[in-house]
Amino acid sequence: QVTLVESGGGLVQPGGSLRLSCRVFRTVFRVYGVDWYRQAPGKERELVATITSAGSTIYTDSVKGRFTISRDNARNTVYLQMNSLKPEDTAVYYCKLDNNWGQGTQVTVSS
Numbered sequence: 001q002v003t004l005v006e007s008g009g010g011l012v013q014p015g016g017s018l019r020l021s022c023r024v025f026r027t028v029f030r031v032y033g034v035d036w037y038r039q040a041p042g043k044e045r046e047l048v049a050t051i052t053s054a055g056s057t058i059y060t061d062s063v064k065g066r067f068t069i070s071r072d073n074a075r076n077t078v079y080l081q082m083n084s085l086k087p088e089d090t091a092v093y094y095c096k097l098d099n100n101w102g103q104g105t106q107v108t109v110s111s
Contacts, residue, residue, distance in 0.1 A: 002027045002100040009093060009105030012085055016109070020080040022095030022102060029076040032098060036069060036080045038091035038107075045094070051078060062088075085109045 008020040022034065033052040039045040049069040050058045057069050068081040078095060085107075092104040 002097065004095050004097060004100055004102035006093065006095055006102040006105040009107045011108045011110065013111050014086060014109055016085050017081070017083045018085065018107060020082065020093055020095075020105060020107075022078045022080075024076045024078070024097055027097070029097075030073040034071065034078040035096040036078075037094045037096060038089075039094070039104075040088075040091040043091075048093070049080060082107070 003025040005023045006020060008018060010018060012018055020036070031053050033050060035050045036048045037045050038048050046060065048060055048063055049067055051069045051071050055071065059067060066082065066084045069078065071078045080093070082089065087109045090107060090109050092106050094104045095102045
């Protein structure tokens, strides 16, 4: 069974930064693309960023220029570097590989 474990969430002030990690277990990680999603209270889950197996990246418009997705195949890990955070970035962030989801990590941006 494929398992994804997110970490790195927390409370940060507006303008601050966080780096989320998604560690993947029990699959051939390097052949898969990985997505980061987020879900804010009362809203639908939305796709934030994607990294393909080849390392190409795609971002939703609201995070372009602020977030960077990357991967380390030696560590079976995908990262989401989040800079210039805004209160509207507050959400639970999930990583997804194929049809498998992690448990999520809370990001709260507040002064």
